[in-house]
Amino acid sequence: MLAEKTKWLRLVVDQVSDYLFVKDRECRFVFANHAVAEDLGIENASDLLGRTDAEIHSQQLARKYETDELEVMRTGVPKIDFEEFVICQDGRRKWVSSSKFPLRGEDGVIYGLFGISRDITARKRTELLMSGQARILEMIATGRPLPQVLDALLTMIEEQLDGVLGSILLLDEASGRLLHGAAPSLPKAYCDQIHGVEIGPAVGSCGTAAFTGKPVIVDDITTDPLWEPYKALAAPFGLTSCWSTPVISHDRKVLGTFAMYRRSGRIKDVAESQLIADTVRLAAIAIERTRAEERIRFLAGNDMLTGLPNRRELGRKLEALLSEAKLSTSKLAVVFCDVDRFKSVNDNFGHAIGDMVLQIVSERIREVLPDDQLMIRFGGDEFVLVITGDLAELEPLQSLLARIRCVVAEPMQFAGQTFRVTCSMGTAVFPRDGETAELLLQHADTAMYQSKKSGRDTFQFYDRMMSEGSLMDLTLLEEMRVGLEHNQFFLEYQPQFELTSGKLTGLEALVRWNHPRLGRVPPGRFIALAEESGLIGSLGNWVLEEVCRQGRQWRDNGHAPVLLAINVSQRQFSDANLVERVRKTLSANGIEPGYLELEITESLLAENPEMAVARLSDMRAMGVKLAIDDFGTGYSSLSALRRLPLTRLKIDRTFIQNVASDSGDQGIVRAIVSLGRELGLTVIAEGVETAAQKEFLLHSGCECGQGYLLGMPMGAEEIERLLSGGLRSQIHEIAS
Numbered sequence: 001m002l003a004e005k006t007k008w009l010r011l012v013v014d015q016v017s018d019y020l021f022v023k024d025r026e027c028r029f030v031f032a033n034h035a036v037a038e039d040l041g042i043e044n045a046s047d048l049l050g051r052t053d054a055e056i057h058s059q060q061l062a063r064k065y066e067t068d069e070l071e072v073m074r075t076g077v078p079k080i081d082f083e084e085f086v087i088c089q090d091g092r093r094k095w096v097s098s099s100k101f102p103l104r105g106e107d108g109v110i111y112g113l114f115g116i117s118r119d120i121t122a123r124k125r126t127e128l129l130m131s132g133q134a135r136i137l138e139m140i141a142t143g144r145p146l147p148q149v150l151d152a153l154l155t156m157i158e159e160q161l162d163g164v165l166g167s168i169l170l171l172d173e174a175s176g177r178l179l180h181g182a183a184p185s186l187p188k189a190y191c192d193q194i195h196g197v198e199i200g201p202a203v204g205s206c207g208t209a210a211f212t213g214k215p216v217i218v219d220d221i222t223t224d225p226l227w228e229p230y231k232a233l234a235a236p237f238g239l240t241s242c243w244s245t246p247v248i249s250h251d252r253k254v255l256g257t258f259a260m261y262r263r264s265g266r267i268k269d270v271a272e273s274q275l276i277a278d279t280v281r282l283a284a285i286a287i288e289r290t291r292a293e294e295r296i297r298f299l300a301g302n303d304m305l306t307g308l309p310n311r312r313e314l315g316r317k318l319e320a321l322l323s324e325a326k327l328s329t330s331k332l333a334v335v336f337c338d339v340d341r342f343k344s345v346n347d348n349f350g351h352a353i354g355d356m357v358l359q360i361v362s363e364r365i366r367e368v369l370p371d372d373q374l375m376i377r378f379g380g381d382e383f384v385l386v387i388t389g390d391l392a393e394l395e396p397l398q399s400l401l402a403r404i405r406c407v408v409a410e411p412m413q414f415a416g417q418t419f420r421v422t423c424s425m426g427t428a429v430f431p432r433d434g435e436t437a438e439l440l441l442q443h444a445d446t447a448m449y450q451s452k453k454s455g456r457d458t459f460q461f462y463d464r465m466m467s468e469g470s471l472m473d474l475t476l477l478e479e480m481r482v483g484l485e486h487n488q489f490f491l492e493y494q495p496q497f498e499l500t501s502g503k504l505t506g507l508e509a510l511v512r513w514n515h516p517r518l519g520r521v522p523p524g525r526f527i528a529l530a531e532e533s534g535l536i537g538s539l540g541n542w543v544l545e546e547v548c549r550q551g552r553q554w555r556d557n558g559h560a561p562v563l564l565a566i567n568v569s570q571r572q573f574s575d576a577n578l579v580e581r582v583r584k585t586l587s588a589n590g591i592e593p594g595y596l597e598l599e600i601t602e603s604l605l606a607e608n609p610e611m612a613v614a615r616l617s618d619m620r621a622m623g624v625k626l627a628i629d630d631f632g633t634g635y636s637s638l639s640a641l642r643r644l645p646l647t648r649l650k651i652d653r654t655f656i657q658n659v660a661s662d663s664g665d666q667g668i669v670r671a672i673v674s675l676g677r678e679l680g681l682t683v684i685a686e687g688v689e690t691a692a693q694k695e696f697l698l699h700s701g702c703e704c705g706q707g708y709l710l711g712m713p714m715g716a717e718e719i720e721r722l723l724s725g726g727l728r729s730q731i732h733e734i735a736s
């Protein structure tokens with residue numbers, strides 16, 4: 001009966017999943033249920049009887065159990081619900097909540113203890129994971145270095161998963177290689193060997209996972225084909241399996257891999273997949289945060305568009321290079337480089353294209369510049385180069401600048417369009433042109449400005465005279481602004497005549513400046529400056545309005561309408577609002593568009609033919625007349641001219657100057673006249689000063705003329721007299 005009871009009792013306790021055990025005073029098993037035996041890899045629980053923990057577990061673990069249990073038996077006080085762990089036979093760590101009670105006989109003597117332990121691994125893991133994650137997140141938030149964070153992350157994983165050796169590799173996107181990130185428990189020699197491995201479709205677990213963006217599970221490195229070329233690397237370190245999971249960024253880019261290596265066979269554990277997911281998420285946060293910080297640091301000192309050091313860096317770097325140059329008594333050159341007419345690229349093609357142009361320009365310059373030379377994006381379309389060593393000597397420096405000029409000017413293509421930009425450069429050399437960074441920059445800028453003034457697409461070396469000139473220019477510019485506000489500008493009108501009949505065909509408006517101190521300043525002195533500074537916009541608007549106002553007044557005074565010609569500069573022409581402004585001004589003054597002629601130069605057409613055709617077509621559609629000024633000085637091809645809706649060609653006065661005697665000029669003038677005829681355009685000669693010139697023009701078939709012989713530029717009142725016929729006879733006399 002007792003045997004029967006014992007059998008039933010045995011069946012019951014073996015069904016219980018908690019550990020149930022009894023030990024004697026020497027901590028030897030007297031009883032253990034099946035759950036205890038199973039986790040220890042012992043088939044029959046009775047085989048445990050008589051054994052101590054020291055015979056089953058590691059010394060350290062056995063000592064811990066023994067200490068606790070002896071304490072319970074010595075004091076007679078039970079130890080209830082405390083946490084400890086067991087290492088199972090398959091290597092798993094099992095967390096248990098244990099209670100150990102003294103076993104007292106009826107005589108009150110303690111004969112041993114009874115223990116019961118409940119599996120709390122899942123809860124414990126969650127707790128450990130949460131506190132571990134909080135610790136890692138705190139490390140990330142407080143900006144601890146990435147290797148430290150990743151190390152801590154892997155240590156946390158290794159504590160959770162016994163037998164696992166963690167590794168994090170970082171993907172270098174540019175090279176497609178995996179670099180060492182952290183691996184606190186893997187042998188350094190192994191890490192060194194896999195550092196820099198190129199990712200691919202069959203490159204072990206990590207190289208493949210990074211390449212495919214998918215987890216790769218290799219349970220047996222020795223037989224898996226992915227490891228065939230690499231298994232010899234793992235063998236000396238006893239690594240037998242490797243599970244690798246890609247670390248993915250928030251925008252689905254592979255940042256690296258998280259791998260779990262083992263040295264012995266593994267048991268699948270459901271908790272692992274959650275742990276892996278949490279680990280790669282934390283690793284991604286840490287890596288992304290670090291990269292974002294690196295990027296912020298980079299951007300603080302570098303320009304985002306070109307990647308070049310930015311203006312903030314210039315002062316520090318230039319000072320350092322200057323100190324070196326002073327110590328070694330070597331030369332140093334500061335080069336200011338500015339893209340010509342960049343504003344019109346932006347205005348006409350948009351900022352996206354403008355950005356691309358700047359990127360290409362900076363790449364081209366960087367390519368011809370040796371690596372040890374400094375290039376800075378100074379801002380907008382300006383770059384500063386600091387050239388040191390032998391390259392700062394005159395000849396090598398000149399050939400470097402010539403090379404830069406050439407590479408920048410090479411055509412570039414976007415979206416089926418071909419662009420060509422040029423740059424203007426100015427150079428100041430230490431010590432000749434200045435001994436401080438500030439002065440060298442200032443003088444290089446002055447020299448660059450001089451390059452612009454001398455026609456752009458060139459380079460100039462600083463000359464002391466330039467500073468004086470630019471100081472004067474700055475003063476003049478400011479005075480021009482004031483002059484515009486204080487009505488110091490006025491217009492003169494130069495008549496244009498039909499050469500055969502002497503009939504007045506038009507009036508060219510020419511702006512004049514009555515400077516309070518300098519007297520009359522010629523436009524040749526201030527138009528280029530106004531153009532360079534952008535002030536031409538306001539000045540040009542004023543001219544347009546004044547011409548229309550005056551034209552209206554003449555008509556109101558009873559004169560027949562006359563063609564009014566105005567000069568339109570490059571910058572004005574690039575203004576997208578020009579067409580609308582012209583339309584409004586004409587309409588406000590009641591002038592028909594056919595009585596306004598815009599004179600534009602050939603160079604303006606060559607610069608940006610697409611924009612020129614579009615803008616001219618809009619003007620022409622409105623009815624405004626269009627003349628090419630200074631014709632013959634540019635390179636307009638016949639085919640280019642055909643595309644333009646022009647009405648008149650104005651032969652440049654340099655061809656007229658010697659036309660009476662120079663057969664070369666005669667040939668050119670005849671060619672222009674027949675070209676005009678071919679294109680159906682009126683031809684007018686400017687700068688007609690002598691009767692002989694006029695005679696030649698008449699015989700060549702040139703219809704119209706303008707020049708001192710025919711009529712000087714004159715004020716509105718004089719023109720009124722001309723329109724009334726008072727001056728007419730005088731002019732006609734000279735003209736005929």
Ligand SMILES: Nc1nc2c(ncn2[C@@H]2O[C@H](COP(=O)(O)O[C@H]3[C@@H](O)[C@H](n4cnc5c(=O)[nH]c(N)nc54)O[C@@H]3COP(=O)(O)O)[C@@H](O)[C@H]2O)c(=O)[nH]1
Nearest residue numbers: 510511523524527543567568569629687688689707708713
């Ligand atoms: N964008 C604007 N440019 C303008 C405006 N007003 C003038 N200008 C340009 O300035 C340049 C110099 O002009 P200016 O000193 O007025 O000279 C003009 C005439 O006086 C001069 N001219 C006329 N006849 C003769 C001559 O027989 N001989 C001789 N040596 N010079 C002569 O030519 C100038 C007009 O040239 P053009 O415009 O090419 O017809 C000049 O480039 C002007 O265009 C303005 O409002 N806006």
